[in-house]
Amino acid sequence: MVEEVIVARGLTKVFNRNLVAVDHVSFSVKHGEIFGFLGPNGAGKTTTINMLITVLRPTEGTATVLGYDVVKQANEVRRVIGVVPQEYTADEDLTGYENIILCADLYGIPREVSKKRAVELLELVELTGFKDKKVETYSGGMRRRLELACGLVNRPRVLFLDEPTLGLDVQTRAATWNYIERLKEEYDMTIFMTTHYLEEADTLCDRIAIIDYGKIIVTGDPEELKHSLGGDIITISVKEDADISDLIRSVENVKEVRNENGSYRIKVESGEVTAPLVIEALRRNGYTVTRLSLTEPTLNEVYLEYTGRSMRDTEESKEAFRSQRLTIRRARAR
Amino acid sequence: MSRANEYHPSLLRGLWALTVRELKKWLNDPVMLLMLVIQPLIWMGLLGKSMNLGAMFSASNLGNIEVPEKIPIPGNYVTPPANGIIYVSGIMVSQIIQQMVSDIGGNVMRNVFGVTDYFSYMSIGMISMIVMTTTMFSGMSIVWDRRLGFLDKVLSTPVPRGAIIFSKVLNATLRAMLQATIILALATIFGLQLSQSFTLLNMFGVYAAIFLLSVGLSSVFLAFSLRSTKLERPMQFVSLITMPLMFASNTLFPITLMPGWLQAVAYVNPLSYMTDALRQLTILTLDVSKLITDFIYLGFFAAVLSSIGIMLSWRYLSK
Missing domain, CATH: 3.30.70.100 (Alpha-Beta Plaits)
Known part of the structure; x- marks a missing residue:
């Protein structure tokens, strides 16, 4: 068994030759842990995830997932990972069940296997009653759960969650955390996630890396970080x-x-x-x-300590504007 | 615990899964299906029936020409010659003229359009036009796929990149084929004259021609949509390009009557070749050598454009 499941060394992504979204980031994720990237919007979290899941090619540096290089062995990486993106990517015109089957097809899973798995996964995320309803009728929480189910269809060994509770209300968020913890136990996975919610990082993650302006500022487990204050x-x-x-x-x-x-x-x-x-x-x-x-001390204090800014302040300030512009420019650059 | 990582997705499997996703989107949508029927219906009804060129030459258009009851003719103009002036019945002359105009009209139509009724000619042109627009517009769904994050999700799975591109092309093509079938059926009901040489087997040829044009056009258009970040851009491009493509071809009017510079454009326009192939296979008496030329050109067009398009998309997707 590989002890270090994800290893990133000097991972860098530059858009349009001058916009450094991720700046020489290095970290490693151990088997069986939930590792979180914590940082405000536009800090480079999603860009990092996109490089790890082989969707974006790093400008510089290397990363491996279960020993496979994300550029040279991209296809091997794709087979062993599950991805739950930030957006709701399930097809609205299809039913929940059809969406899972579609995902399974993309992994080449035979129908007799995928049909069984779809039923199993829908049960797991408590969508069995809605399996034949079109996704356009689903609520935000239901969609989130469906995304989770889709991400698990290939029984991934590493799961990538990009802002898993973005835009959910407090109760649904707590419920989603529950699912994630249960899934991790049930499937014996290593999870890499990003979030800009401090509570989320605190509750879910075994270890976190605080990232800002594309750089990792500090890495450690939440308790340890709080104690370090x-x-x-x-x-x-x-x-x-x-x-x-x-x-x-x-x-x-x-x-x-x-x-x-x-x-x-x-x-x-x-x-x-x-x-x-x-x-x-x-x-x-x-x-x-x-x-x-x-x-x-909460993670907010930790964040404040290391970045000199309150995490919550950044949401409403110049930084928010900057990160928003960064996001837009990133989208345009693609 | 059993691991699933032993599975490998094949190109065909992935292609089929992604294509079925697209097909379900519009086959399960009654409004969309209705639009597929109404759109050609409107075009045929308005253009085909309003621009009734054949009727222009019909004798009924001579109705208000005054013909006197008796037409005086000097005796030395008739054979055998007669003395003085003889009188011919105006009704008879009128009938002869009407018959001649009709004959001339029919001949003109046949020489120009290959058939005597413009409606048949135009209906097939309509198929071409709709194949073209459908093909171009359906490539646009990839812009949405990217916006909504679906594309990134698919890219993170091991499905072959080619399957992602081909599924869009295939979807566009299948949709164009279905629409072509609907138009042809409707047109036949509304008076399209199929030629003597038409058999159901010809439909395979029709589909083949549509396939070649669709593959070529949609792959290039797909690459273009994939690279443009604004949804409006591909739409502007489509509206810019469809009109010239349609008029600089034999879609609505034969090439031979166009000015030289326009003919030059029409002869490289792939739409001309597809339209001709479709006409050869349906309403004209089949000219095999012309049909072969059409297919060679379409095949060449499809091969070149799809290579360019797929190469561009590929490079984008593996960025």
Whole structure:
């Protein structure tokens, strides 16, 4: 058994000679793990996946899947992988059942086998009752599940999920996570996925790589990354309009203080112990604490730590505009 | 646990799967099927029946020419010569003239169009036109496939790349063949005169000619659609190219009566050859040597254009 299922070395994709979508990315995915690419829209996640699934040819660098080179042995790679794209690609004019059979045909699976599998897979994703309904009548969650079923029809050893819950509501998203975890167990697969939802990466992934502007910034398992921040975060606001960063910094065990528009983000070893000390220090100096919260670090803090920007901020800002333009230009370039 | 990775997709298997997908899209769609019938019906009804060139030469168009009851003729103009003036019955003269006009009309039609009624001539031209537009437009679905991500998904499967391209070409061709059959059947009901030499076997020839033109046109058009990022572009291209192709050919009017420069275009236009092949096989008395020329040209056209088209698409798909 290959221990390292996916290995990428200096993987790079340049569109139109000047648009670097993926910039010398290296990582490896171990057998049986769920590996996630986390990053905002336009960070290069889908481009990376497209290179790994042999749809795009890398400009530079190499990648192997189960030991097969994605360029030189593309056909071997295609046979052992399953792909669940970001878009709903099932044919709307066909039924769910027909769509799975179509996918199976593309893998050359004999009809007697694929018919059995289609029934099995539809059962698995709980679409049996809708198998003979046209896909145009399906809801978003149902389509997502159908895409999953299609991606599994060749019993892949590596499954690629591109933004598996994009555009789904919270409940459907949680249900989809459940499916993914069950499928992984049932089929003994290695999963490579991309997402820009922090919760998703946190819940599903064994290891994540944070990617931004086409570069991997940090790799590790979510817990480890959170721990690497070195403890809890206290967020505090005071009534008075003054900079109290230095005062807080003088308190014992405070590691770092950041002023975020009047509220202070304090990194400490243990929130429970340090918070009372901070309040005490502030009160002694005549400040009134108006708000205090204590959080264990989330991936958002991790993201903030490594990119200097809040993941959520990027969605609504110049970055969003930039990434949107990147996406459009990428589409045009093709 | 059993693994499925021992399966290999063959070109034919993949081709058939993808073609069936396309076929289901319109064969299961009653509105679409209805459109396939209505479209040629409108064309035939409007163009075929309104531009009734044959009727132009019919005697009834002479109806309002005044013919006097008696026509005076000087005696030395008749044989044997007579004295003074003799009178001929106007009705008789009128009948003779009408008969002659009719004969002339028929001859003109036969010499120009090969048949006496323009409707038959035009109906076959209509088949050509619809084969051409259908073929071009159905290549456009690949733009959608790409937009919706279906193409990328198919590209990530081991299905041979050729199957992806051929399935589009095959779909276009099958659709054109079905439409041709419908038009021919409808036209026959509305008065198309099949020639004496027509048998059902000729239909195979008709399909072969349609196949060759469709394969050539759709592969080039497919490559073009695949490379254009805007859905509008291929549509603009189709509307730009169909009119000139149609008029610079024998689709609606014979080439021999065109000015020299237009003839030159019409003689390289593959549409002319397909239309002629179809006419030879259906409404004209079959001229085998002409038919062979038609098929050689169409075969050449299909081979060259599909090679170019498939090569371009291939390069794009393996990017």
